[in-house]
Amino acid sequence: MTIWQNITDTMSLFVPMAITICIVGGVLWLAHVLLIKRHKDAGNERLFSRQLTMLVLTLVGVVAIALALPVSDSSRNQVIALIGLLISGIFAFSSSTIFSNIMAGTMLRVTHPFRTGDFIQVGDLFGRVVQRGLLDTELQTENRELVALPNTYLVSHPISVTRSSGCIVYTTLSLGYDVHHSEVETLLLQAAQNAKLTDPFVQVLELGNFAITYKVSGMLADVKSLLSARSNLRREVLDALHGQGVEVMSPSIMNQRKMPDESKVIPNYTPKQTASTSDTIAENVVFDKAEEAERREQSIAELQANIATCETSLKEASGEQKESLQAKLTALKEQLKALNDEPIKGEDAT
Structure with a gap:
């Protein structure tokens, strides 16, 4: 009876961990089906955020299993610290390959230097962007070849992008x-x-x-x-x-020609x-956008100066003059807002 009781008590200690493993495994499997498997033909461009989500869920699942281990609090903290050390080691030893490409891919998504379908020049390579993946970016060259460029290469080299507006x-x-x-x-x-x-x-x-x-x-x-x-x-x-x-x-x-001296x-x-x-x-x-940007800045500066002058005069005005200045101030602010909202000539929409 005592042995059976010990076995029962020991098994009961592993029940929370077993339940956690089942839940984590089920959640990861379901997430893989919903995020990846059902969209396997979507390409790296659309799978990028889904792959990042799967990576985060996997790390969270590992931490959840570690928290459910049937050990003391000090041992559990040591296990969590060990997991953190392993993850840090993976980042350190793989900084020039997998994880650096993931970080570079995330950076390219944030800075958005180019889009799918753009013509880009990177080093000696010229082609059109086909897909932007988690680890690399795929180009199709002038010879119809598909070239996969690591995201770290794109981040560390200048990129020339052909503007879609011309x-x-x-x-x-x-x-x-x-x-x-x-x-x-x-x-x-x-x-x-x-x-x-x-x-x-x-x-x-x-x-x-x-x-x-x-x-x-x-x-x-x-x-x-x-x-x-x-x-x-x-x-x-x-x-x-x-x-x-x-x-x-x-x-x-x-080309030699006989000619008089x-x-x-x-x-x-x-x-x-x-x-x-x-x-x-x-x-x-060539400098149409620079000229347009300079014109916009000058116009904005002039409007801001006129608004400041009008506000100063409005404080000292009264009666009909105040109403006239108020109407002028409102018109100037509307012009400033319209100018700020107006896109620069030739600027690509994002």
Whole structure:
């Protein structure tokens, strides 16, 4: 009877732990079914928060089982401290792999530097974001390859994001000094327009020993056709130059021509009007958001100064003048609120 009583007492000590294990196991299984298994085809983008939830639930379950152990309070505290030490050790030894990628993925979600479907450039890799996962981010390159980049790599390297509101498409080429720059700029601007780019502009990048380096750029509204737009621009440049008899050769090609000793390689100059404002257009197109932000700040500063002046005058006014100032103050505040709520021109919605 005494032995049976001891066995019964011993088993009763493990009942709370067994119940806790069953509850924790059931909750984790149910959470896995509801959060992960039913949405296994959703992709890493939608599973990110669900995977984080499962991780937190698992850690909470381990702590709950530790609290239910049939041991003394001091031993239970030691077990909990041991679990904390193990978790800390996992974070320490895996800081450069799993958990660092989890933290980096969380940071990318908070800072939101890019979205799914955006074109991004990271190092030598250029592609479109397919999925943003718990541990890595998947890109599809120009060759249709799928590349998984660890989130720590994205956090530790600069990321260039192509804005969904539009981007600059450009190409560069070198031409000899025997063709005047005004003629070249006219042809390049026409090529950019034929490639269906808006606000085109041409820049002279370098005056080399044997050739001049030009850069033709234009705004592309539909960024989804970025690759085709780049190819179309190069094609139109070739057609425009070759159509007017302008040679497009590498500067390394040696082209010897017999010419009189007193002759000079200077093209016939014909004044052109098409390229006269290309530099102004370039600044307006490239820095449009900066210009808009500066304009907004100046307008907000002016409105705030007018509001402060109006409030000061209102304290000393009376009668009809006070009512007029009050109406003016209300109108100024409404303008300030509307200006603060107005999105910057070209800013992407989040």
